[in-house]
Amino acid sequence: MVERKKQMTRDKVSRLVNWGHWFAFFNGFLAMIIGARYLSSVGYPETIIGWGYLAISTIGHFSFLAFIVYVVFLFPITLLLPYSKILRGYAALVATLGLCILLYDTIVFDDYGIHLSPFAFDLAWTDLNALLKSTSYIATPTAIILIELTAANFIWKRIEKLEKKQFGNKAIAFVGICFISSHLVHIWADASDVTQITRFDDTYPLSYPATARSFMESHGIEGTNSDDNRYQTKSRNLSYPILPLQCKDPALLSQQTNVLIISVDGLRADMVNELTMPFLTQYQNDNKQFTDHFSGGNQFKTGMFAMFYGLQGNYGDRKEFYHTPPVMTVAMVQAGYQQAIFLSEENEKVFDNRSIFDGLSVITNESEEGSAQTDMKNVQAFIDWSASQQSHWFSLVNLSAPKHYDTPIGFLGIETIKPHIDVKPAQKVLYNQYRQSLYFIDQQLKELLNHVGDDTLIMITGTHGQIFSSNPSEVNQDLSPGNVKVPFVMHWPNVSADTVSYRTSHFGIVPTIMSQVLHCNNSTRDYSSGYSLLQPSQQKWVYIGDSRTFAIYQKSEITVLDRHGKYRIYDINYQKQLKQKLSAPELIQVMREGRRLYNQ
Incomplete structure (x- = not known):
């Protein structure tokens, strides 16, 4: 039983x-x-x-x-x-x-x-x-x-x-x-x-x-090593711009200003000094310099997306923006601007099959001798192109030698110095090689700007910053100030030299051009995450990165997050704060901004 x-x-x-x-x-x-x-x-x-x-x-x-x-x-x-x-x-x-x-x-x-x-x-x-x-x-x-x-x-x-x-x-x-x-x-x-x-x-x-x-x-199966994210999509209806643009008729303007943006990959804000970049140092002293400026990301892709769209990098991972040109370049076309971008083939492939450069003549160069030689070709190509223009124009020249620590063969550089930041012994070599590359770029900037008239609106900045590492994975994941804080200097015709100390970012470039050059009356919120560079931002934070990993820069702290919800909080010197709690209200503002153009 x-x-x-x-x-x-x-x-x-x-x-x-x-x-x-x-x-x-x-x-x-x-x-x-x-x-x-x-x-x-x-x-x-x-x-x-x-x-x-x-x-x-x-x-x-x-x-x-x-x-x-x-x-x-x-x-x-x-x-x-x-x-x-x-x-x-x-x-x-x-x-x-x-x-x-x-x-x-x-x-x-x-x-x-x-x-x-x-x-x-x-x-x-x-x-x-x-x-x-x-x-x-x-x-x-x-x-x-x-x-x-x-x-x-x-x-x-x-x-x-x-x-x-x-x-x-x-x-x-x-x-x-x-x-x-x-x-x-x-x-x-x-x-x-x-x-x-x-x-x-x-x-x-x-x-x-x-x-x-x-x-x-x-075992012989090698990847393509492409950074193609064409399939990062978002299915909601996009409202970009939120309202139709209302820009002044070009025929009513007495004169239209030429616009030139020079973007240097890997240009740190703390490396622009008289010893390393004497020309740029003097140039920014003679013009409007911004002392607390940030890129939109720590890579070429996110930095360039912020410059052309004025939007947070998480938008750049969504499918609609692969087929949607920036409102800035669309408005430039309507205003009769001739447009061209000069960059390396390597960087041009980052935006392959995307609409970010629609309306621009894409002029690429590449050299087997390295990125420095490529930069020289692109500088000369811009000089030739600008000299041939018969009407107003907009151009972006992208230089990339500092990102690769490159200089031309036989280049006579400057003496090595003790790094101004704490670096490991192996990084000291990269630090001084980086300075050599910046010194070379400084000469290229001088050569280029000697062929641009004073009546041109000129912006010089870094696509992103630089940390001293030869590990690409480490560089791409680092969101410290050295990798995202960049110099920004603006030559405005007939405007005296000035120093701007309030915080600015690449998100302000599009609103500045749209409002001051194209005379568009829309609120900047209709098409951008930023505000004009000529006024302090109403936001108390800056979003830097993409949808996978991003940082929120606030006044006294930096929060780095990934899409799994893991986060780390640092002080402004990028020292980890173990006991600091996340500030939810600011983060909610960031998240809402990242979906705002889909909620209209």
Whole structure:
């Protein structure tokens, strides 16, 4: 009799375990349906290979999450309290809570681009009224728990039929194959830079696709090393500009000003001095210099995007902006400006198949002797182009030698000095080589500006700053002041020299040109995240970076965040503050600005 009771208990537990597996499988299916909301935030695949990977990844990932919830929360209860009614009710509550958390995560991800975490939860709780715009947050959990209770009872009544048909092993095998295959495919895609696949890396919560770049490359499978993010998308309707531009008719202007922007990759603000860059130092003393100016990012892509669009870098990762030209260059075309940009082929490829340079003649050069030689070619190309213009023009000249620590062969530089910042012994070599490159660029600036008239509006700045490292990954992830704070000097015709001490950024370049040169009457908020450089910004923070990693520069602290919600807080000297708490109100302003053009 005792043996029979034990056997009955084992059979009952076995049946409950089988039921739990099918219940978990059902909830994995529901999770996939809710998970489809993530795709409305990042955009749908545009290739067959993208759809194929997304299918197996979705099935494998959400089924795995559902199984983990079952193992952690249901399986122990099955052994401790093997009573079907209690277990079914408890399982329905657990599943409802899990799906509601997933649903809430889709809302947070759609608005902020990050998944739930203690940081994201605090942020979303503060901004709760903006996130939950209807009563659906009451009706939805009610509907989910009704579905869960119905499903739990339905599966329990048919568990014997399911066992007889032996669907369980087939379902487990199918899900297992999808899970393993998705990781194997991602290993290949990561090593080969297949962006149709790797762009979904951060889409799903708790998703950590396997990577083996070094392993694959050692076996002869090399990536393209491209930085192509064409598939970072956003599906909402874009309002850019928010209102139609209202600019003065060019025919009513007595004279239109030529505009020249000189952007130097890797130009630190603290390296412009009489010893290293004597010409630029004197030039900024004779003109309007901005002593607290920031780029829009720490890379060419984000810095240039800020200069042309005047928008936060997270907009640049969205699909619409790959096909939307800047309002500034569109207005320039309407005003009859001849436009050209001069840059290296390497930098031009960063914006391949994008509309950022629409309306401009893109003139590229490249030299096997290095980026310094390329810069010399681009300077000469600009001199020739500007001399041939018969009407007003706008041009941007991009120089990149400092980013690569490059100088021409045979270049006679300046003497080495002790670094003014704390650097490691190996970095001292890079520091002084960097100074040689800046000295070379200083001479190129002098040569270029000798061929530009005083009646031209001239802006000289850095695309981004520079840290002294030969590791590209380290450089691209560093958001310290040395990597993002750049000089900015502006020559305004018939305006006396001046020093501007309030904080400015690249986001102010577009509003300045739009309002002062093109005489557009729109509020700068219609098309930009910034304000004119000629007035202090109303914002108490500056956004620097892109949608993956960005920094918020405030008056006395710097907050660096990634899209997973991890954050670190530094003081203004970039020393980590261990006990400092995040300032939620400012961060909410940043997040709202990042989605403002989609909420009109």
